[in-house]
Amino acid sequence: MKNILITGGAGFIGSHVVRLFVNNYPEYKIVNLDKLTYAGNLANLKDIENKANYEFVKGDIVDCDFILRLFGKHHFDGVIHLAAESHVDRSISNPTEFVFTNVIGTVNLLNAAKNIWKDKPEGKRFYHISTDEVYGSLGNGGMFTEETAYDPHSPYSASKASSDHFVRAYHDTFGLPTVISNCSNNYGSYQFPEKLIPLFINNIKNKKPLPVYGKGENVRDWLWVVDHARAIDLIFHKGEVGETYNIGGFNEWINIDLIRLICCKMDEKLGRSKGDSEKLITFVKDRAGHDLRYAIDATKLKNELGWEPSLQFEEGIELTIDWYLENTEWLENVTSGDYKNYYKKQYNQRS
Numbered sequence: 001m002k003n004i005l006i007t008g009g010a011g012f013i014g015s016h017v018v019r020l021f022v023n024n025y026p027e028y029k030i031v032n033l034d035k036l037t038y039a040g041n042l043a044n045l046k047d048i049e050n051k052a053n054y055e056f057v058k059g060d061i062v063d064c065d066f067i068l069r070l071f072g073k074h075h076f077d078g079v080i081h082l083a084a085e086s087h088v089d090r091s092i093s094n095p096t097e098f099v100f101t102n103v104i105g106t107v108n109l110l111n112a113a114k115n116i117w118k119d120k121p122e123g124k125r126f127y128h129i130s131t132d133e134v135y136g137s138l139g140n141g142g143m144f145t146e147e148t149a150y151d152p153h154s155p156y157s158a159s160k161a162s163s164d165h166f167v168r169a170y171h172d173t174f175g176l177p178t179v180i181s182n183c184s185n186n187y188g189s190y191q192f193p194e195k196l197i198p199l200f201i202n203n204i205k206n207k208k209p210l211p212v213y214g215k216g217e218n219v220r221d222w223l224w225v226v227d228h229a230r231a232i233d234l235i236f237h238k239g240e241v242g243e244t245y246n247i248g249g250f251n252e253w254i255n256i257d258l259i260r261l262i263c264c265k266m267d268e269k270l271g272r273s274k275g276d277s278e279k280l281i282t283f284v285k286d287r288a289g290h291d292l293r294y295a296i297d298a299t300k301l302k303n304e305l306g307w308e309p310s311l312q313f314e315e316g317i318e319l320t321i322d323w324y325l326e327n328t329e330w331l332e333n334v335t336s337g338d339y340k341n342y343y344k345k346q347y348n349q350r351s
């Protein structure tokens, strides 16, 4: 049996990755390590929590003694590292937390893997999950490839870029069997409603203003989270050690167009008059350092490992809206308590 550590498995993408691995690989023991910050939620994993090949461990990747003990106990054969502070706006109000978790936490995991694998690195794998935001911002043309030079602008992307550099340094210096992927914006079920799509679905549902940053002209490439999890499965098993793979949806949207699409679909689903939800659109002060455009060229992943997104965006966004409308208890739980304070602090100052 292989022992696999997945960090951040109670978060949005992590929970989809844990679910896929627990269901598809009964011969693996999956340990999900998560600190359960505001973004971590064990309710995301209710359907698999009692499976025999799954174990949850609550802990902080910044605590290096704890991490060394955990690796000493489980002797992991593979690590899929997703734990991170992940929201750009929070990185603007509290950058230091991003350095602790995203940089120091990653280095602690690298050290622990290096220690237990030093005599026999063959067959082991440290897989670091990163973002396209490390490449910076594009103008109207071009796409990010694996060769694009890093040019991060937000404290979030700077911390992810730094962690990517450490992962490559541990491969080059210590021979650690690492692999990295950089993915575009994900959407789907279980995403914390601080990110654009679930935030706007929830606000439309509650007839609250839709805070569009700047003129809504920024462009993002959107990928269904289940397709990201499929790519992670493929890269973990078939990706080449020392390599980087870009993952994207070949699916660019200007923010305001995407927002209008969501408004239109929500009107239909909620039985409201056409155009009702669009009236909630409110242009607010732009995000500081707001990257204009991200676009991922995922050709390498397609050509070398045969991966492609399985779902068209029109279908994915329908499924996603339906999920948030059906899972009212989940949504209400994550938007009670601290969320209200966050929302006030984040959005009152913009209006």
Ligand code: NAD
Pocket (backbone or CB within 6 Å): 007, 008, 009, 010, 011, 012, 013, 014, 033, 034, 035, 036, 037, 038, 039, 040, 041, 059, 060, 061, 062, 081, 082, 083, 084, 085, 086, 087, 101, 105, 129, 130, 131, 132, 160, 182, 183, 184, 185, 186, 187, 192
């Ligand atoms: P998320 O914020 O939903 O989840 C992060 C998880 O990490 C949470 O469960 C949280 O409790 C846990 N965590 C945070 N700090 C921790 C710590 N110190 N120790 C242990 N656990 C900790 O994030 P997400 O959107 O699922 O992103 C997961 C990963 O994918 C991140 O590394 C992110 O940079 C990357 N990524 C995200 C996107 C996206 O669109 N969301 C796109 C590309 C890459």
Ligand code: TYD
Pocket (backbone or CB within 6 Å): 088, 089, 185, 194, 195, 196, 197, 199, 211, 212, 213, 214, 216, 218, 219, 220, 255, 287
């Ligand atoms: P977000 O979901 O925070 O992802 P990222 O910043 O990592 O791409 O934001 C997606 C886009 O939506 C981004 O251009 C910022 C914009 N946005 C808004 O206009 N209003 C909002 O309230 C939020 C959260 C994001």
